[in-house]
Amino acid sequence: MGKGRFGIHGGQYITETLMNELIRLEEAYEHYKNDKDFNDELNHLFNTYAGRPSLLYYADKMTKDLGGAKIYLKREDLNHTGSHKINNVLGQALLAKKMGKTRLIAETGAGQHGVATATAAALLDMECEVFMGKEDTDRQALNVYRMELLGAKVHAVTTGTMTLKDAVNDAMREWSNRVSDTHYCLGSVMGPHPFPTIVRDFQSIISKEARAQILEAEGKLPAAVIACVGGGSNSIGSFYNFIEDKDVELIGCEAAGLGIDTDKHAATIAKGSIGIFHGMKSYFCQDEYGQIAPVYSISAGLDYPGIGPEHAYLHDIGRAQYVPITDEEAVDAFEYLSRTEGIIPAIESAHAVAQARKIAKNYSKDQSIIICISGRGDKDVAAIARYRGVDIHD
Amino acid sequence: MIDKIKKVFETENGKAFIPFITAGDPDAESTVKFVLEMERAGADMIELGIPFSDPTAEGVVIQEANIRALKGGMTTDTAFGIVEKIRAQSEIPLAFMTYINPVFHYGYERFFAKCEELNVGAIILPDCPYEESGELKDIAESHNVAVVTMISPTSDDRIRRVAKDAKGFIYVVSSMGVTGVRTEFNTDLDKIVTALKNETDVPCAIGFGISTPEQAKRMASISDGAIVGSAIVRIVAEHGRDAAPYIYEFVKSMKDAVAEA
Numbered sequence: 262m263g264k265g266r267f268g269i270h271g272g273q274y275i276t277e278t279l280m281n282e283l284i285r286l287e288e289a290y291e292h293y294k295n296d297k298d299f300n301d302e303l304n305h306l307f308n309t310y311a312g313r314p315s316l317l318y319y320a321d322k323m324t325k326d327l328g329g330a331k332i333y334l335k336r337e338d339l340n341h342t343g344s345h346k347i348n349n350v351l352g353q354a355l356l357a358k359k360m361g362k363t364r365l366i367a368e369t370g371a372g373q374h375g376v377a378t379a380t381a382a383a384l385l386d387m388e389c390e391v392f393m394g395k396e397d398t399d400r401q402a403l404n405v406y407r408m409e410l411l412g413a414k415v416h417a418v419t420t421g422t423m424t425l426k427d428a429v430n431d432a433m434r435e436w437s438n439r440v441s442d443t444h445y446c447l448g449s450v451m452g453p454h455p456f457p458t459i460v461r462d463f464q465s466i467i468s469k470e471a472r473a474q475i476l477e478a479e480g481k482l483p484a485a486v487i488a489c490v491g492g493g494s495n496s497i498g499s500f501y502n503f504i505e506d507k508d509v510e511l512i513g514c515e516a517a518g519l520g521i522d523t524d525k526h527a528a529t530i531a532k533g534s535i536g537i538f539h540g541m542k543s544y545f546c547q548d549e550y551g552q553i554a555p556v557y558s559i560s561a562g563l564d565y566p567g568i569g570p571e572h573a574y575l576h577d578i579g580r581a582q583y584v585p586i587t588d589e590e591a592v593d594a595f596e597y598l599s600r601t602e603g604i605i606p607a608i609e610s611a612h613a614v615a616q617a618r619k620i621a622k623n624y625s626k627d628q629s630i631i632i633c634i635s636g637r638g639d640k641d642v643a644a645i646a647r648y649r650g651v652d653i654h655d
Numbered sequence: 656m657i658d659k660i661k662k663v664f665e666t667e668n669g670k671a672f673i674p675f676i677t678a679g680d681p682d683a684e685s686t687v688k689f690v691l692e693m694e695r696a697g698a699d700m701i702e703l704g705i706p707f708s709d710p711t712a713e714g715v716v717i718q719e720a721n722i723r724a725l726k727g728g729m730t731t732d733t734a735f736g737i738v739e740k741i742r743a744q745s746e747i748p749l750a751f752m753t754y755i756n757p758v759f760h761y762g763y764e765r766f767f768a769k770c771e772e773l774n775v776g777a778i779i780l781p782d783c784p785y786e787e788s789g790e791l792k793d794i795a796e797s798h799n800v801a802v803v804t805m806i807s808p809t810s811d812d813r814i815r816r817v818a819k820d821a822k823g824f825i826y827v828v829s830s831m832g833v834t835g836v837r838t839e840f841n842t843d844l845d846k847i848v849t850a851l852k853n854e855t856d857v858p859c860a861i862g863f864g865i866s867t868p869e870q871a872k873r874m875a876s877i878s879d880g881a882i883v884g885s886a887i888v889r890i891v892a893e894h895g896r897d898a899a900p901y902i903y904e905f906v907k908s909m910k911d912a913v914a915e916a
Contacts, residue, residue, distance in 0.1 A: 264786070274755055274782045276712050277817075278807040278831060420718055421709060433711050438832030440809065537755045538709065540782075550730045551760025552708040 265454020268577050270570035273453040275540045279433075282440045287455040289360045294462065299359065306351045310384070311341045313348075313466065317474035317631070322601050330484055330624035332617060335471045335633045337495060338606060344636030345467060345495040346377035350446060352463035354381035357444035364388040364443040368432040370397055370425035370491065371562035371609065372404025373636055374448030379413035381446075389413040392432040394424040397561045404640055422555045425491075425565045429539055449492025450569035453540030457569050464498025471631055472502045484624050485510040488633035489612040490583060491527070491563035493572045495635035500581060510582070512620075513572060514612040516558030517585030527556035529568040530576055530583035538566075543573040559588040559648065562609040562636075590615040592648055595638060607636030608645065660776050660801055660823035663700040663748050663880075664858040670875040671699035672913040673860055674906050675752060675884035677720035678703050678737050679729030681895050687740045689891070689902050694747040696903045697910035702779065702882065705734045705753035712754075712781035714835025716885040719892065731761050738773045750777035750803065750823075755787075763794045771798035777823040779803045785817045796822065806851065806859070807831075808842040818854040825851060825859035827878060835885050837864030848878050868912030875916035883909060 264287075265271045273283060293299040307313040316336040324332045337345035354365060365382050367389070369375030375391035382389035391413050398405050398417045408415050421427040429452075436445040450457045450464070468486070475483050486503055488496035490513035503509040518526035526532065526546075533544040536551055546554040546566040558564045568583075575581035591608055594615035599605045606614060613632050621630060638645075646653045664671045674693050678686050690701050706721040706729050713721070738749065751770065758766050758780065770778070778800055783791070788802055795802050801823025806814060808831055818825065827847060829840050844861060851859050861874040862882030871881040890905060891898045 272787055273784065274787050275784060276781050276807070277784050277805040277813075278809050278828060280784050280786070281809050281811060281813060420715075421722075426709065430709050430711050434714075434833050437712070440831070534760075537759050537782075539711075545756075547756070547760070549760070550732075551756040551758075552725065553756070 265458060267571045267574035270541065270543045270573040271454055271457060272542050273540060274537050274542070275453040276437055278437045279440065283453055283455065285360070289356060290455055290459050293356055293359055299355065303352055303355055306355070307466065311347045311351060312339060314470045315339050317471055317478065319478065320602050326601060327618060327621035329622035329626070331479070331626070331629040332621060333475060333478070333483070333629055333631045334604065335467060335499065335631055337467060338604070338610070338634045338637035342373070342377045342380050343639070344373040344377065344607065345464060345498060346374045346448060347380065348466055348498065349448065349460050349463040349494060350374070350377040350381045353444065353446045353459065354385050354387065357446070358385055358387065360444065362442055362444040365446045366390045366392070366432055366435055366443055367446045367448060368425065368428035369393045369448065370428070370564055371560065371607070371640060372397065372401040372408070373562060375408050375413070375415070376404055376411070378446050379408040379411035382413060383411045390416065392416050392418050392428040392435070394422070394428050395419045396423040397425070400644055401561055401640060425561065426553065449494040450497045450571060451492040451539060451541060451567060457541065457571055460494055461497045461501060461571060464494050465501040467495065467498035467633060468500060468502035471499065475629060475631060479629050482506050482509050483631045484628040485512055485630045487512045487514065487613045487616050487630060489514045489563060489609045489635060490568060490572060491516070491565045491609065492567070493569035495633050497569060497571055499631070499633040500575070504580060511575065511580065512616060513581055513583040514586045514616045515583055516560055516563035516612060517587040518557040518559070520587055521585045525557040526585070527558045527564050527566065528585040529566065531585045541570045543570045544568050559591065559644070560608040560612065562607070563612065584616055586612040586615045592645060594618060595641070595645055604634065605638035605642070606634050607638050608641040610635045659748060661858065664824070666699060666914070668914060668916060669879065670913050670916045671860060671880035672697065672871065672910040673700045673702055673880055673882045674698050674887050674909070675702040675704060675882065676887055676891060677706055677717065677724050678734045679706060679724035679727055680720040680888070680891055681723055682727055683729070683733055683737050685896050686737050688899055690741050690747065691745055692899045692903045693906045694745055696906035698747070698906055699880070700748040700750060702750045702752045702884070703734070703738070705731055705751055705757055707754040707757055710754060712833055714833040714885060716888050716892065717834050720888045731757050735769050735773065738775060742773055746774070749775045750779060751775055752779040755780050755783045758791070763791045767795045767798035767800050770800045775800065777801040777803050779805070779826060781805060785820070806847060808847070810847070814847070814850045815854055818851050821855050821857045823857070825857055826882065827859050827861045829861050829863040829865070829874070834863055836866040840864065845877050868908050871909045872912040872916045875913040881909070881913055
């Protein structure tokens with residue numbers, strides 16, 4: 262069995278052409294992750310450029326309205342570029358630069374990771390090309406233009422289902438074509454080892470901060486941490502430093518689209534089975550022959566047929582639970598948070614808000630729940646308007 | 656029985672020509688016909704692709720063939736059905752080419768037992784590198800199926816480690832990137848083949864990008880054979896069910912070139 266396992270999940274199921282590059286990446290990461298200069302430089306970027314630490318905001322009105330646990334929002338939406346994606350991207354871009362790379366490629370779903378990668382590339386003087394499904398370039402046109410403004414080239418991927426998984430396919434194809442000067446800045450805790458570990462480590466800043474912040478605010482750990490899960494980067498980042506705190510419930514919210522009893526969803530844990538795809542063994546939405554299923558969600562960022570291998574493992578051992586949230590529930594939560602707290606969350610993050618609305622009352626008033634608001638919702642406003650039958654232009 | 660693959664390379668000049676087509680493109684019946692036609696044209700072994708929804712090692716031509724085949728209702732079971740029909744008429748050596756997920760999902764034991772029953776002697780899985788092959792290699796070999804080792808332009812120091820366990824034949828990937836027709840090859844293939852020959856006497860064939868008799872001859876002259884996929888799949892894409900005579904003509908020209916290598 263290869264490296265990078267989380268229980269039976271993970272591994273390095275990738276072409277021979279990329280194997281030596283993955284080995285080099287692992288060696289570089291193992292070296293720099295404990296290198297003081299590298300960490301100083303990264304922390305400097307986090308604090309002076311990305312706007313870290315992000316706030317842990319006590320949502321008083323929401324707490325009173327839901328009538329149970331105190332609700333805290335981990336405000337990753339306040340980061341530069343508007344989501345948690347910048348945490349991973351700054352880490353990987355800096356690592357790539359140390360490895361002598363001059364070009365970053367990335368896949369993107371909603372466009373948040375693409376924007377973050379384009380941003381880091383601009384800042385660090387690197388070339389950048391982003392692969393994005395044609396369906397997503399259409400529904401997230403603003404983010405496409407944003408990436409172009411930042412100097413990146415955006416490829417609209419027209420193969421397969423023309424969404425996130427196809428963007429990953431084409432980014433992998435491009436990387437195997439050109440590795441010597443190019444780093445594939447993978448956006449989630451997925452893909453072949455060492456990506457799930459690298460991305461998790463860079464995103465774990467979320468729970469490192471949140472754990473200290475909640476202890477400061479409440480004097481004790483939260484009852485639950487809730488985050489949305491596509492590939493699973495903001496959620497693993499939100500969970501990671503609480504994994505050893507056995508009394509803290511970890512809840513991942515998957516996209517149930519039109520419902521998990523329809524064929525229009527992306528609920529990998531609820532409806533998927535074990536498979537091997539995109540470099541990793543994990544759970545995937547697939548048919549009886551192992552053909553990857555077309556998935557659906559109103560949220561482009563959760564519209565992915567797999568889940569990171571560490572989540573698959575946390576599910577297997579029962580340490581985290583994964584629940585499906587429909588489009589309708591997410592849109593309701595999107596509007597709810599906007600009106601209640603004056604915070605417009607990304608439609609991805611709204612899946613986590615929806616779950617909190619369901620369960621907050623099951624907890625007592627001296628308990629707390631942290632919801633990761635992984636991104637801001639500006640990008641989704643036009644789509645939500647369309648969902649509600651309001652015709653506005655981006 | 657893995658020795659059977661070795662026999663593929665026991666031609667007059669010790670060089671083999673190995674064409675590839677996607678099973679079920681455009682339909683199962685045509686695939687049977689195309690395979691028999693390629694045998695008649697002199698193919699030494701035929702690589703049969705079991706389509707996958709997300710073939711990340713393929714260029715556009717074979718990606719589209721996968722989509723056509725899946726849209727036509729192709730499954731792993733119908734791929735075995737195609738082989739059954741071929742086996743009723745021919746003993747041409749066959750290898751499967753697919754991705755690891757369809758095999759994993761079918762069940763390694765069940766899949767390779769079926770391969771043994773139908774005399775499919777090798778499998779090529781581009782997304783299963785040496786490091787991960789442990790979970791299926793023993794099962795495959797217990798059913799006399801060789802899991803083909805792939806070597807690429809970036810393998811470098813890995814050649815020694817990877818080649819020592821090679822069975823059947825070694826697939827040398829000619830270039831960076833994915834499958835698809837190329838006009839030139841920048842890789843120092845002589846050096847790679849020489850490094851391989853220092854490690855193993857398992858035959859090696861070169862694939863990725865080969866589309867002309869001249870290229871096939873050159874590749875076969877530095878190795879033990881040439882593998883051609885996209886150029887044939889392109890003929891199928893163009894002529895559909897009527898592709899047989901064009902495939903015959905192309906494969907014959909390629910085999911003749913390889914025989915002169």
